[in-house]
Amino acid sequence: MIKFTEKAPYAPVEYSYDVEEILYKGKSKFQDIMVIRNPHFGRMLILDDVVQLTERDEFFYHEMLTHVVMHAHPDPRKVIVIGGGDGGVVREVLKHKTVEKVYLVEIDEDVINVSKRFFPNVASDVDNLRVEIKIMDGAEFVKKRKLSDVDAVIIDSTDIIGFARSLFTVDFFTSVKNCLTDEGMFVTHSESLHFHKDMAIEVQEILKKVFPLVDLYTAPIATYPGNWWTFSVASKKLSPREIKRKPKIQTKYYSDEIHQQSFMPKGLYEKLILRKLQW
Ligand code: SAM
Numbered sequence: 001m002i003k004f005t006e007k008a009p010y011a012p013v014e015y016s017y018d019v020e021e022i023l024y025k026g027k028s029k030f031q032d033i034m035v036i037r038n039p040h041f042g043r044m045l046i047l048d049d050v051v052q053l054t055e056r057d058e059f060f061y062h063e064m065l066t067h068v069v070m071h072a073h074p075d076p077r078k079v080i081v082i083g084g085g086d087g088g089v090v091r092e093v094l095k096h097k098t099v100e101k102v103y104l105v106e107i108d109e110d111v112i113n114v115s116k117r118f119f120p121n122v123a124s125d126v127d128n129l130r131v132e133i134k135i136m137d138g139a140e141f142v143k144k145r146k147l148s149d150v151d152a153v154i155i156d157s158t159d160i161i162g163f164a165r166s167l168f169t170v171d172f173f174t175s176v177k178n179c180l181t182d183e184g185m186f187v188t189h190s191e192s193l194h195f196h197k198d199m200a201i202e203v204q205e206i207l208k209k210v211f212p213l214v215d216l217y218t219a220p221i222a223t224y225p226g227n228w229w230t231f232s233v234a235s236k237k238l239s240p241r242e243i244k245r246k247p248k249i250q251t252k253y254y255s256d257e258i259h260q261q262s263f264m265p266k267g268l269y270e271k272l273i274l275r276k277l278q279w
Contacts, residue, residue, distance in 0.1 A: 004036055007049040009159050011195045011225035015051070017044065023118055028110035030163060035118045041223065043118055045086055047111070047158055051223050053086055058122060061189075062088035062156075063254040064219035064262065065231060069152045069185040070096050071259060072235075074244040076151040077101070080179070082138030082167060084156035085111030087123030093154070094125045095249040102131045105138040107163060139166035145179040153180065155188035160199060168203060173210040177236065185240060186211070187233040192226025193218065197272065197279075200230045204273050207234045215240055216269060217262040219253075 005016045017038045024035040034046040042055030053061070066089050070076050077100045081089045085106035093102050104126060106112055112133065115123040125131065134141055142153070153176045157164040166172060167188070176186050190196075190203040200216065207214045211234035221229040233240040241263050243256055264272070271277045 004034075004044075004046070006046075006051050006225070008225040009050070009161050010199070011192075013195075013225055015223070015225055017041070017051075024114055026110065026114070028108050030108045031158075033110055033114055035114060044223075045115065045119065048162075050159060052158070053088060053119070053122065054223050055119065055121075057222050058086075058088055059252045060219055061221050061224070061229070062092050062122075063251050064217075064258075065089055065154060065156055065187060065189060066092035067249075067251060067254040068217060068231065068240060068259055068262070069154065069187045069233060071243045071245060071247075071256075072238060072240040073151055073183060073185050074238075078150050079103070080105060080138075080142065080150055080153045082141070082153070082155050082157060083107075083164070084154070085109075086115040086119060087112070087126040089154055089156045090128075090131055091122065091125045092251075093152075094128055094130060095251075096247055098247075099130060102128075103134055103141070104131055105134045105136060105141045107135070107137050109135045137163070137166060139169075139172045139175070142172065142175040142179055145175070148179060148181055148184075150179045151181055151184050153184070153186045155186075157188070160191065160203070168206065170206055170209050173207055173234070177210050180236065182236055183238050185233065185235045185238065187231055187240075190216070190230045190232040192224060193228040193230055193272065195226035200232070201273050201276060203232045207232055210234070212236060213239065216264045216273060218264065219262060
């Protein structure tokens with residue numbers, strides 16, 4: 001059986017996956033796109049040789065990227081998802097019946113089309129009437145917004161390199177803050193604490209230049225190198241640690257308990273992020 005070896009940026013390891021079949025292989029204006037089938041993980045979406053999601057474990061990441069801010073906000077109605085062309089975050093956001101509008105701002109339309117074709121359960125809601133798809137750079141989209149009427153901005157981008165880099169700057173975070181309501185929340189993935197700790201620290205420090213409240217939580221993502229995956233969350237006044245609502249929604253991993261326990265204990269945050277403990 002042939003193998004696919006992932007070229008994850010900055011990771012000191014390589015992950016190899018058995019390939020039962022290559023279902024799709026193409027090149028968009030922005031990146032190489034491939035879909036393979038692996039005996040354990042099922043179908044896998046790969047962009048520029050980096051695993052984005054697998055059928056088997058995508059819910060860990062999509063639930064944890066979405067539901068912490070969506071439960072910490074008292075009444076989320078308007079949401080911006082940047083990146084996320086596979087549709088997983090949109091699927092999770094729409095589980096919240098308070099949501100009236102989701103902007104899916106994905107720079108590469110090919111990713112949406114490939115996901116609809118090969119990952120129908122992930123892209124299940126991208127054509128929902130509450131969703132408006134924008135094929136453009138998320139940084140540009142946010143910068144153009146004139147109102148402060150958004151309840152949550154969720155970044156589900158590729159790794160913090162290349163064209164995703166525009167989503168991790170003081171300018172961009174300032175544009176995000178300007179488009180959020182006073183109770184609005186922002187969250188982005190911020191790489192692994194095992195292999196990319198400096199990057200997680202950098203995202204926290206940049207966010208702190210813009211937002212009064214910045215925090216970090218983690219989740220176990222088997223198919224992201226380093227596994228101890230971080231999410232950087234920021235807001236103007238509400239604590240993302242506090243659950244404000246308990247809608248009855250179906251999730252496989254996220255729960256009130258997981259919400260609370262996923263945040264880094266203050267002592268460890270102090271050691272790791274503030275004092276930059278080296279390991
Ligand atoms: N869950 C994956 C992860 O954490 O690595 C991300 C999956 S999603 C497919 C990543 C998407 O971000 C890609 O489709 C890519 O085209 C999109 N993207 C990257 N930079 C972007 C930007 N500046 N604006 C909009 N979309 C962007």
